[in-house]
Amino acid sequence: MRSLAGRVVVVTGSTRGFGRVLVGLAAQRGARVVVTGPWAEEAEDVAAELRSRGLDALGVACDVTEGEQVELLAERAVAAYGRLDAWVNNAATSNPVGRAFDLDPAEFRRAIEVNAMGTFHGTRAAVTRMLAGGGTVVNVLGRGDNARATAYTSPYGASKAWVGGFTRSVRKEYAGTGVHVVGFNPGMMLTEKLLDSHAVGEQGEKMMKPFAVVREVFADPPEVAARRLLAVLADPHPPASVNLLGPLGAGRHAARFAVRRAGAAVRG
Secondary structure, three states, rough: OOOOOEEEEEOOOOOOOHHHHHHHHHHHHOOOOEEEOOOOHHHHHHHHHHOOOOEEEEEEEEEOOOOHHHHHHHHHHHHHHHHEEEEEEOOOOOEOOOOOHOOOOOHHHHHHHHHHHHHHHHHHHHHHHHOOEEEEEEEEEEOOOOOOOOOOOOOHHHHHHHHHHHHHHHHHHHOOOOOEEEEEOOOOOOOOHOOOOOEEEEHHHHHOOHHHHHHHHHEEEEEHHHHHHHHHHHOOOOEEEOOOOOHHHHHHHHHHHHHHHHHHHHHH
């Protein structure tokens, strides 16, 4: 992997889950990281833990649904480190499993505010500042980013469909400027967001029954996706998109699961 030494990397939603793993690994590889989350104390605690290990980290509170806060986040990063090299729009919210109209309408509003508008605010803040010197913006995608149906997780899926389309549009608009806009789908990750999934309504409960098996087959520790994303951030010519659970990835996971099951049967 190319070095991240000295690179300035902002990751939204990086006090927990995948984001926290990502900033930790980036800092270990020499990046100067900006840790963000909606709660100032939590962001500073994560940054302080990294600094205690001799790593370079700044903690900044930021609610990505508020455009002014995202602009301030970008300004704080530039003021502290002099530039932006990479920005990862990772902050996201999920929703319970259930039919669209069994869910609270607030679930839809929250998905739009965090997943869609949060990505818009972050991309805008990063791209406009990177035009002078180049950089990489990564929008974290998810189930639904290809605009296919995401039954029983419709708020999340619809918001990620928007993020996918927005990412492709901005990439085309800023092609040739030195700013790379990448769509990154990490697949299923064993984070608290996935492990705490719950259902709403009778149909949602039915859909949750096979969830444990699906998770066992397709979910990876977040470190798997984080290492792949670090390679994207270190690449001077990153790919337009990365999908760790596309058809090929899903096939690899299924084959790996079958081997594990066969081995367990032999040992049993």
